[in-house]
Amino acid sequence: MMRNAQALGVGAATALLLSSASAVYAADPIKVGVVTPLSGSYAPIGKQVRWGAELAVKEINAAGGVKGRPFELLFEDEEANPPVAVRKSEKLLQQDKVDLLTGTVNSGSTLAVGQLAERNGRILVTTVSYATSITGPQCNPNVFRVNANAYMQSNALTGWLTKNVPGKRYFFIGPDYEMGRSTISAFQADIKRLGGTEVGASFPPLGAKDFTPYIGQIRAGRPDVIMTATAGNDTVRLLTQLKEYGILDGKLVLAGAAGAVTQENIGAMGGAGEGFLSAAGYSIDINSAANKKFVDAFRAEFKNDPDLFAADTYGLFFLFKQAIEKAGSTEADKLRPAMEDMSWDTPQGKKTIRKGDHQAIVDMVVVQVKGDKFVTVGTVPGAEAVGPDTCDKF
Amino acid sequence: MEDLLPYLHFVVLPQVIDGLIIGVALALVALGLTMIFGLLDVINLAHGEFYMLGGYAAFTLVAAGMGYWSALILVPLLIGVLGWGLEEVGIRPLMQRPDRAIVTLLLTFGVSLILRDVAQVVWGTETHSVAAPIAGISNLAGALVPNYRLFVFAVGVLVIAVTWWLVYRTQIGAVLRATAVDPKVVSSFGIPIRLVYGFTFVYGCGLAGLAGVLLAPLYAVFPTMGHDFLILAFAVVIVGGMGSIIGAVIAALALTQVHGLASLWIPPVWAETLVYCVMLLVLIVRPAGLFNRLGEA
């Protein structure tokens, strides 16, 4: 009964495996609704989320499920559009009677769906959204987050940069909308606190094609480090244009948010992203047995490398398994206390959910782009990166 | 006052030069749009998608081993053929209707939805890019300009000049302009109108495809890139005058300068609002646009 939307060979194989797996169990499946962008400009992220979920469910079901109950995934396309996300989530909750929700990518969707989940007595866990407000001022007792948030990324990255880069002149560039600006202001505050000097900040519009005007400002500022909060196509354009104008020759260090350079846009950089530094909760080259096993299985199944979105989603299901086994139920009121303060194993190590704000404490890695790969160059322990608990709603 | 000159030299001048380059590329896109409207009364909302497909075609051909230069020649032809297909299958059956301006707008809108999703199916959701065939930077009076952008400028100007020559100095152009005024009279001369319409669509969409190839190394290639230029292109066409070639070129250059220079002093999102307000202003003061249509003097 898996609702696989695409008839890819992979999807069909997984479906076959899962249905044969669930045929073994007479018990009720645990339904997990995955509302994620499967079309539109965020589709690359949704694809990784989906793959991570599918792999995790396949492995867990093959190993006996959750006390005999298999996971069942139901996918819906939210198109990175909160009104659509809410509509689809409501369908999953009320028509399909899912036990758990996950998959939302942009913060607006996570906030709106979280509200809906609360009204329906179910739990939503985000594995991608990194706006700090989700586990901060706009926290919700039914919403959890297992990925690193913007604060953690900035904290880890700026800490590493100020220790390892000799130059102290920083230029910030981020898309001119709420998320971009708040990411940059986190960078700015941290750099200032750690003794760096800001030589300029620019905010091109989201989706800007041409960064030439900002390149003039960058040149005028003569920075040692450029920190960017652009994502997807904007990053490709920014970096290729920086290279075009000759700014990237020399000792300039590129750094930025984890979403700026990912599996999905690194191919288009043409080398312009070389040396780009970011801090994230995951890197493909994390040297642990668990991660190697995960990456090998992922590559075998999907013929692609996993990124942080896939890894965080994959890890989530093991949290679900552990928590459901402890709580004996998937109802929010019973599951919530089980999930709070729980630690569980993921490909990137042990994660712990902080009770006060439902944010997972994650060991951060600082990664650098070398060629078309991401290479870990430093780590920051989770407790150090996670920052204060600013949630006071529960 | 001592600060003003360096400011003009190092901040404003590069901005103006860059604006000219982008303006020329925008003019290419707007030209196709305005020709199609000027001649057929058709607003092609799928025009942005032809630009997108031009970029993708360039990516595919280059990735398959064909050099960039061959792609530069081939892609506009391919996209032109695609445009012709749209014209034959979709537009022509609707040309008889009294409300054809609106209906063709709606049709091309539907087509744009389809094309955008098709692109995602065929090429996937990741961003792709095309390597720029020319490297290096030139120093123009203190402003640094990448050589490839100069190339784009040159090609753009050349194509615009050729288009102007075609429309105003050749027999074909005379037929085009006459058809814009009165198709029935032209067809009574024995000239097949459907070929005229078809040619216009091919040429217009080919221009969009050309812009796609030219800009792919600068702006990357991804399914929603059609939106980059669409709104701006329409503003250009409205301000310049629907159907006016000169209008499209001048308006493209002017609006990009407005946008670019405004971005230096006000937040970018307000710069776009400014362009929009300019468009509204022109519409209030001179609803037909700044220049006259293809057919008129």
Next chain:
Amino acid sequence: MTAQIPSAEPADRVSGVVAAAAVPARPISPLRWLGWTMVIVAAVFPWLGGPFYTRLALESLLLGALALSVDILLGYAGLLSLGQAAYFGLAAYASALLYLHVTDSFWLVLLAVSALTAAVSLLLGAVAIRAKGVYFALITFGAAEILSKITHNTRALGGSDGLIGIPVPSIALAPGYAVSLQNDMVFYYVVLVAIVAIYLATRRILDTAFGAVLLAIRGNAGRVPYLGYNPFWYKLLAYVLAAQIAAFGGMIYPMLRGFVAPHLFGFEMSTKAVVMALVGGVGTLIGPLLGSPIITFLESFIGSYTERHLIVLGVIFVVFVMFLPDGLCGLVRRLLTRGERRR
């Protein structure tokens, strides 16, 4: 000397989104059957559907108001608006902000939102209507885009995340007695009654000389001044009316879904409304109210089977534009008329 020669072709060939002024676009008897059927189906639907479908139907009613506003402009005044979502979004945000920070009173919000919408639509309409046909479409499109961008960039309006936490209101009917909309069915019926009332009121307004002048403008705007009417004021009035109806839908949205986001101003929203009007049948007023639930439910179903919903929507749209320009209402009218003729 226009080419408005009465056609000898059968009625079903006189198609076109904007029909000739000689043929009134009101529903004749066959559509009255359709109207009644729709009301009955809508009335019993919550009993059949369950909470999710009831709320989905509720949302489709709100979107139906948006589509209706498109139809008033397109089918009567001949103006294609590609930015009606501007008013939907404006009303949604105004309603959300008022409920979050200012008041609990439904009537106060209704009043404030109507006033705001009237002001904005007067301003924008006065500018936009001076432009001809397709320019109007592009101006309205631009207006919605600008509003969307402004909202997207302003922290106080929630930025790209939007605003959450909008409470479900109660409507005060008499001192001490209020209808709470917490119950999905109650909410549904309240909105259904309101939409039907809006439809009937619109029908009434457009059945007067006002509507006739609009139709005349649509058919041949150049001639109308010679009859003594200034098209500008008629079109403006129609525009303001349409904006109010779109705003009603938008105002209720945050009450239903508990949040607002910049996507409510978006191009997808405006164009979906146009698709709904087209699929239902432009110029019939019933058409958009038929098209809205069809498209809304269709999208919900399609989404479960494929991510390629844009292609499906696009194909449906193209098919209707090319082959069924008078929409489903036109189809129904033709089928029922043919049936009657046989008798």
